[in-house]
Amino acid sequence: MxxxxxxxxxxxxxxxxxxxxxxxxxxxxxxxxxxxxxxxxxPSPRVLTALREAVGADLRLYSDPVALHLREAAAALYGCAVDEVIAGNGSDDILTMIFRTFLNAGDVIVTPSPSYTLYNALSALQDAPCQEIPMGPDYTLPADLDAHGAKVVFIVNPNAPTGVLHAREAIRAFLERTQSIVVLDEAYADFAGESAIDMLHDFPHLIVVRTFSKSYALAGMRLGLGFARREVIAEMMKVKDSYNLDRLAIVAGCAALHDQxxxxxxxxxxxxxxxxxxxxxxxxxxxxxxxxxxxxxxxxxxxxxxxxxxxxxxxxxxxxxxxxxxxxxxxxxxxxxxxxxxxxxxxxxxxxx
Ligand SMILES: Cc1ncc(COP(=O)(O)O)c(C=O)c1O
Incomplete structure (x- = not known):
C-alpha cells in the first residue's frame, strides 16, 4: 500500500x-x-512530599484502574458517594469520556460562546457538530440556549475565556427547563467559590467536571474529576482508558485534596x-x-x-x-x-x- x-x-x-x-x-x-x-x-508541600515518597519500586506495578483512594477523597470533600465520581488524566480526559459515552455521529452539541475551544475539536473527532450560541455583551446565558436540539450542552462556569460567573439561579433555571444533558465545566470554580456539584441529586442530566490544573497547581500531573449520578458514572467507566491515571498522579491528587x-x-x-x-x-x-x-x-x-x-x-x-x-x-x-x-x-x- x-x-x-x-x-x-x-x-x-x-x-x-x-x-x-x-x-x-x-x-x-x-x-x-x-x-x-x-x-x-x-503545589502544596504535602503533594511534593507524597510524590517523593511514592517514587520507588512500586512503579513497576500498574496503577489502580478506578483510582479508588482519589475518588474517596473527592467524595468526602464534595459530599457525594464514591460511585458518583470518576477520575481523569486531566479534565480533558473526562470531557473526552463524555463525548465518547453520549455522542453518536450527527448528534449536536451546543455551547454558549465564547467557550473552551477544545469542545470544537472533540465534537469534530466524534463527527457530532458543535453549535456555538453567542452570549450577549454582558456574557449571560443566551435565552435560546435550549432551542437547538442539542444532545449535550457544555457550559464553562466561570466562563473561559471571559472569567464571568453564571449565577447558581441561572444554572438551576436552565437545568429545570432543558431536555439536554448539561455538562458544567468547573475548571475555575475554586476561584469563584461556587459549584453545582450539590445539584446532582436534583438533576440526573447534570455532569460536573473539575480539574487540578488551576487551583491545585498540578497542570503537569494531569488530574481531573467528573461528578454525575452513579448510573452515568458506571457508563463512563466503560469508555475510559484502563489505567488512565498513573500511580504518581493518584498520590498527588489525594494529597492535594487533603490540603485544603x-x-x-x-x-x-x-x-x-x-x-x-x-x-x-x-x-x-x-x-x-x-x-x-x-x-x-x-x-x-x-x-x-x-x-x-x-x-x-x-x-x-x-x-x-x-x-x-x-x-x-x-x-x-x-x-x-x-x-x-x-x-x-x-x-x-x-x-x-
Ligand atoms: C474550561 C476548561 N476546561 C478544561 C480545561 C482542561 O484542563 P486539564 O488540564 O484538566 O485537562 C481547561 C484548561 O485550560 C479549561 O480552560
Whole structure:
C-alpha cells in the first residue's frame, strides 16, 4: 500500500479537522507565562512530599484502574458517594469520556460562546457538530440556549475565556427547563467559590467536571474529576482508558485534596492579585468583564489586540490570543505572581501609549 492510500483510509472527520492548538509551552523561565491559566505558585508541600515518597519500586506495578483512594477523597470533600465520581488524566480526559459515552455521529452539541475551544475539536473527532450560541455583551446565558436540539450542552462556569460567573439561579433555571444533558465545566470554580456539584441529586442530566490544573497547581500531573449520578458514572467507566491515571498522579491528587488550607491561602493570594490587575486595567481605560476565575479578559481598543499580543511576546510575556474568532479584540491574561502581573501591566501600558 502507498502512503497516500494509508492516509486516505483515515476517518473523514479526522481528515477534515484542524486539531486543537494548545497555548504555547516554552521552557521554564524563558517567558512570563500568562497564557494557559496555570497557577503561578508551586503545589502544596504535602503533594511534593507524597510524590517523593511514592517514587520507588512500586512503579513497576500498574496503577489502580478506578483510582479508588482519589475518588474517596473527592467524595468526602464534595459530599457525594464514591460511585458518583470518576477520575481523569486531566479534565480533558473526562470531557473526552463524555463525548465518547453520549455522542453518536450527527448528534449536536451546543455551547454558549465564547467557550473552551477544545469542545470544537472533540465534537469534530466524534463527527457530532458543535453549535456555538453567542452570549450577549454582558456574557449571560443566551435565552435560546435550549432551542437547538442539542444532545449535550457544555457550559464553562466561570466562563473561559471571559472569567464571568453564571449565577447558581441561572444554572438551576436552565437545568429545570432543558431536555439536554448539561455538562458544567468547573475548571475555575475554586476561584469563584461556587459549584453545582450539590445539584446532582436534583438533576440526573447534570455532569460536573473539575480539574487540578488551576487551583491545585498540578497542570503537569494531569488530574481531573467528573461528578454525575452513579448510573452515568458506571457508563463512563466503560469508555475510559484502563489505567488512565498513573500511580504518581493518584498520590498527588489525594494529597492535594487533603490540603485544603493550602488551597484557601493560594486562592486568596491569586484573588488579591486579580483584583489589583482588574483595577489597573480599568484605570487604563480598558473594558474588563468581572472575572471570578484566575484570568482576566481585557478588550484592546482600536483593533490593536493582535499587535499588542505580538508586542508582549517580543517582551517575553505570553498571553492568549484567539486569532480569527469573535473575541479577537481581547486578550486572556492569567493572574500570575504580583511581580509577573506588574511586568505585564507596565508592558501593556507602554504598548498602548
Ligand atoms: C474550561 C476548561 N476546561 C478544561 C480545561 C482542561 O484542563 P486539564 O488540564 O484538566 O485537562 C481547561 C484548561 O485550560 C479549561 O480552560
Amino acid at each position: 502507498r502512503l497516500d492510500e494509508v492516509v486516505g483510509q483515515v476517518r473523514h472527520c479526522i481528515r477534515a479537522m484542524h486539531g486543537y492548538v494548545p497555548g504555547k509551552q516554552p521552557g521554564e523561565g524563558a517567558y512570563i507565562k500568562l497564557n494557559t491559566n496555570e497557577n503561578p505558585y508551586p 488550607e493550602w488551597l484557601r491561602e493560594t486562592r486568596d493570594t491569586i484573588i488579591r492579585t486579580r483584583t489589583w490587575l482588574q483595577q489597573a486595567l480599568t484605570e487604563m481605560g480598558l473594558h474588563v468583564p468581572p472575572s471570578r476565575s484566575n484570568f482576566v479578559f481585557p478588550t484592546i481598543p482600536d483593533g490593536r489586540a493582535a499587535a499588542v499580543f505580538e508586542g508582549l511576546e517580543q517582551r517575553r510575556i505570553l498571553v492568549r490570543y484567539f486569532r480569527g474568532s469573535r473575541v479577537a479584540d481581547s486578550l486572556r491574561v492569567t493572574v500570575g505572581t504580583d511581580a509577573e502581573v506588574e511586568a505585564f501591566v507596565q508592558a501593556l501600558h507602554d504598548l498602548l501609549a
